[in-house]
Amino acid sequence: MSKPFTPRVARRFIGKYQPRLDALEKARGRAVYADDFANKTRFPDMLYAKVLHSPYPHARIKRLDVSAAKALPGVAAVLTYQDPEVAALKPTSAGWTDGVDTVSYERMMWKRFRDRRVLGDTAHWVGDDLGVVVAAETEEAAEEALRLADIEWEVRDFVLDPVKAMQPGAPLVHPEVAPDNVLPPDPVGGGNVFLDKGDVGAAFSSAEVVVEADAAYHNATQCSLDNWCCLVVWKDGKLTCWSNSYEADQSRMHISQMLGLPLHQVRVISPFVGGQFGRGDTGEQPFFLFTALLAKRTGRPVKFKHTRRESFHDSRQPAIYHAKAGARKDGTITALQFKSVGNAGAYSDHSMFALKFAPAEVAEVAFAHIPNLRMESYGVYTNMLPACMMRGVGNSQLNLILGILVDVLAEKLRLDPLDLVVGNFGHQWAAPPDKSLKAVLAEGALRIGWSEKRRRPGGRPAAKAGELRRGVGFSFHPGWHAEWQEARRGQIQVGIKLNPDGTVMLEAPTVEIGTGSNTCNVLGCAEALAFLGVTPDRIQFSNVVDTETCLKDTVQTDSAVSFLQSEALTVAAGELKAKVLAVAARKLETRPEELELSDGWLSVKAAPAERRRLTDVLWNGDLVPIGVTVSRPPSSERTGVPFQANFAEVEVDAATGKVRIVKLVIVNDCGTVMYPTGAEAQQIGGQCMSVGETLTEEIIYDPATGIPLNFNWIDYQIPTMADIPDIEPALLEVWRGAGEYGACGIGEGVLTCTPAAVANAVYDAVGVRLSGIPFKPEKVLAALASEARP
Amino acid sequence: MKGTIRIQVNGVWRELVVGRDVEPHETLSHLLRERFGLTGLKLSCEEGACGACTVAIDGKAALSCMTLAVELDGRSVATIEGLSEDDPVIRAFAEQCEPGYGTALQCGYCTPGFVMASKALLAENPSPSESEIKEGLSGNICRCGCYSGIVRAVQYASRKGAKGGSR
Structure with missing residues (x-):
């Protein structure tokens, strides 16, 4: 049974268990998503767009004839790569649309890797969209028209394995960017060796104990239920786009610059979005542009929506890691070395974020006390599905190898791995033991029953066939994006307007993708407006972001929105209070300094007993609402980060190789828990997703043809309710960041540690090391068999 | 196939001319969403x-993406729009905040399907055990992973008597 969280500081609304504020609207099916908006009953003259997908992993269109497609009844327009408005489009990079900050074409993060054409003539993976797009009266007609396109293909050699792709003579995927398929060093990611501290070579030579480990992270994918969708109307020079992207302002910039429209002529509207999980950062953004071109050409609203099959358009960055650790016998780690090869797939997107940028951030906040450290990575193009962003980008991959490496080292040193971790890891703002790290590990150990269940280090025999054994394991990780990484983010914009009847209009635009930051915003607003005595039900908040009427939206990325907007709201509330006092003073013919305002009551300092309702005062004379708008950079004052930990108990059947997760404990130190019900939902939800990544989810290819075989939810197995173990969430407030709340987001980190915790629990149970997720029965059986061999 | 079919949608009989108001190959989900504007049910995998896309056909949970509209001739279909705001299952999903279990929904995209499936489950088995709930709702995916909260919500609705509330 779970133990409810108790806040460190008692507040009115922040830190309280309560329902989500949008829950009734959603439970009634009344929340409108992009696909619901782009509906025939709303837009009777709407057309449907469909795009051609390559049947080959690597091929170019040599000759194209679309005359039969154009002649098909019901077809309104056919656009191809040969049309001038398509051919004129600039090469781009999907990484552009990662919207931490609104960035221009010139300032996009990976501008050296502009490897995408919108509707180009060359395919780089099976399923790549290219060549032809059709708008028709029905989806069936659009699909039929694509089948009628007469195409002569130049089929090229392809490569799927990143290690093979690095070898001389391998087929080249984007020779213009990477002449040897390896993404070149760049200013953002750094060199191949992107971190080199101390002297790892010397440290390993002099270490008393050296261990090595391997881990391979695979290609799970986001699987948001709300498939990519947009509706574009382009009339009289103005373009309006309804979309289920997780960002609005950045989408406006993207469309504006790619189509050559001024910003004020592009309007992007994002209603509710049915899940994001990183898909919005990557891949397939060209559909906004070709849908827009079809809308312009036809003069009608055009809808584009991915099918489930098309929604498999990018995956987590696969990474093959090898790592080495050196230590003294007393358990002091003297050196760490990580090397990875990542399969970037057909487009680079944010691969180097996952392979270099994110691991470098982790090193800064977790490996600060390891004197010798070397990190090296290679992102390699292949003809597979592009890979990069998924919830917990780069961190999940690094955590799998880190968690296993720590367990291997502890085993060799005959130490409890908990002690090894506490003694060595942390950020530079505190010497080990880090209080937060120590607290999350202690809490998790208690809840899983570590001291009773974990076997003593050393001498564990491998399980014999037919045995059913249990084991426990854990992993840990630094928290995500406290004020830490905020220096590179753009300004956060929020607005508060007080109506003369005391109700409040809150503007804190952010696309509602499910995280609960909308609830957090309203609670944070009510908290900050304690001087008005306003309750959340008297605050109006819109879940629809519209670039024509809203401030810039804070993008749903980096697990950061709840605390970013809440902190900005505390500043806005302070400014609002000053304005309210000025207005009240004018109406009462006094000076603002003479007035006190508390809980919605006004009084004169000289006579505090004679108080009156603020609304009675405001309801006089002109009834103009009092408003403030704040635009400010997030605090980037550095105070370190909190930690999180995952503990797993598993049962392994040595006869079948099946790994059953019995229980998962997820512990997060949040600094301040803004909204505990939502935070626990994130913790539990993260475990559900990571159970899939750990045990069942993977994209499988036919190596002979390069065709992905399981782009559907029958063969790509997402856990259902029946597959989920007992999950226990634990929220702590130990560390504290800067600002009113000093909070740290947890949305992404919650699934980071599960695979390593399970791998270590499997070792504890049956004595074999698994290195590549998902841990399917055949891998467990193979590992047991190889252990049994003399 | 030609002629006219009759379908009861959320309690109201509708007459549809095949070939004009509904196509022979048209799915129930398409009919409900694109012709009647009942967008509460969602299309994800199809x-x-x-x-x-779960709806109730003659009181039993059914996948509207796998059902042809013309099969519904003479039968009734209920969608999430047909439930009242006070429906105990809807309330239970909306209000779940019992500590330790999170919410019963996050992005909300799967929620109407889960609510309809839960209604049908409770109609058949008014007091399901935890494992019966997990088994009964294992045809629905929640990618946000609100499974713990959903189990609590269904248990709560069961205690409140989930049969009432539908129109």
Whole structure:
């Protein structure tokens, strides 16, 4: 049974268990998503767009004839790569649309890797969209028209394995960017060796104990239920786009610059979005542009929506890691070395974020006390599905190898791995033991029953066939994006307007993708407006972001929105209070300094007993609402980060190789828990997703043809309710960041540690090391068999 | 196929001319969403794997993406729009905040399907055990992973008597 969280500081609304504020609207099916908006009953003259997908992993269109497609009844327009408005489009990079900050074409993060054409003539993976797009009266007609396109293909050699792709003579995927398929060093990611501290070579030579480990992270994918969708109307020079992207302002910039429209002529509207999980950062953004071109050409609203099959358009960055650790016998780690090869797939997107940028951030906040450290990575193009962003980008991959490496080292040193971790890891703002790290590990150990269940280090025999054994394991990780990484983010914009009847209009635009930051915003607003005595039900908040009427939206990325907007709201509330006092003073013919305002009551300092309702005062004379708008950079004052930990108990059947997760404990130190019900939902939800990544989810290819075989939810197995173990969430407030709340987001980190915790629990149970997720029965059986061999 | 069919949608009989108001190959989900504007049911996999399009046909949960509209001739279909705001299952999903279990929904995309499936489950078995709930709702995917909260919500609705509330 779970133990409810108790806040460190008692507040009115922040830190309280309560329902989500949008829950009734959603439970009634009344929340409108992009696909619901782009509906025939709303837009009777709407057309449907469909795009051609390559049947080959690597091929170019040599000759194209679309005359039969154009002649098909019901077809309104056919656009191809040969049309001038398509051919004129600039090469781009999907990484552009990662919207931490609104960035221009010139300032996009990976501008050296502009490897995408919108509707180009060359395919780089099976399923790549290219060549032809059709708008028709029905989806069936659009699909039929694509089948009628007469195409002569130049089929090229392809490569799927990143290690093979690095070898001389391998087929080249984007020779213009990477002449040897390896993404070149760049200013953002750094060199191949992107971190080199101390002297790892010397440290390993002099270490008393050296261990090595391997881990391979695979290609799970986001699987948001709300498939990519947009509706574009382009009339009289103005373009309006309804979309289920997780960002609005950045989408406006993207469309504006790619189509050559001024910003004020592009309007992007994002209603509710049915899940994001990183898909919005990557891949397939060209559909906004070709849908827009079809809308312009036809003069009608055009809808584009991915099918489930098309929604498999990018995956987590696969990474093959090898790592080495050196230590003294007393358990002091003297050196760490990580090397990875990542399969970037057909487009680079944010691969180097996952392979270099994110691991470098982790090193800064977790490996600060390891004197010798070397990190090296290679992102390699292949003809597979592009890979990069998924919830917990780069961190999940690094955590799998880190968690296993720590367990291997502890085993060799005959130490409890908990002690090894506490003694060595942390950020530079505190010497080990880090209080937060120590607290999350202690809490998790208690809840899983570590001291009773974990076997003593050393001498564990491998399980014999037919045995059913249990084991426990854990992993840990630094928290995500406290004020830490905020220096590179753009300004956060929020607005508060007080109506003369005391109700409040809150503007804190952010696309509602499910995280609960909308609830957090309203609670944070009510908290900050304690001087008005306003309750959340008297605050109006819109879940629809519209670039024509809203401030810039804070993008749903980096697990950061709840605390970013809440902190900005505390500043806005302070400014609002000053304005309210000025207005009240004018109406009462006094000076603002003479007035006190508390809980919605006004009084004169000289006579505090004679108080009156603020609304009675405001309801006089002109009834103009009092408003403030704040635009400010997030605090980037550095105070370190909190930690999180995952503990797993598993049962392994040595006869079948099946790994059953019995229980998962997820512990997060949040600094301040803004909204505990939502935070626990994130913790539990993260475990559900990571159970899939750990045990069942993977994209499988036919190596002979390069065709992905399981782009559907029958063969790509997402856990259902029946597959989920007992999950226990634990929220702590130990560390504290800067600002009113000093909070740290947890949305992404919650699934980071599960695979390593399970791998270590499997070792504890049956004595074999698994290195590549998902841990399917055949891998467990193979590992047991190889252990049994003399 | 030609002629006219009759379908009761949320209690109201509708006459549809085949070939004009409904196509022979048209799915029930398409009819409900694109012709009647009942967009509460969601289309995600459109191949019977996710449960987001779940509706009730003659009181039993059914996948509207896997059902042809013309099969409904003479039968009734209920969608989430047909439930009242006070429906105990809807309330239970909306209000779940019992500590330790999170919410029963996050992005909300799967929720109407889960609510309809839960209604049908409780109609058949008014007091399901935890494992019966997990088994009964295992045809629905919640990618946000609100499974713990959903189990609590269904248990709560069961205690409140989930049969009432539908129109």
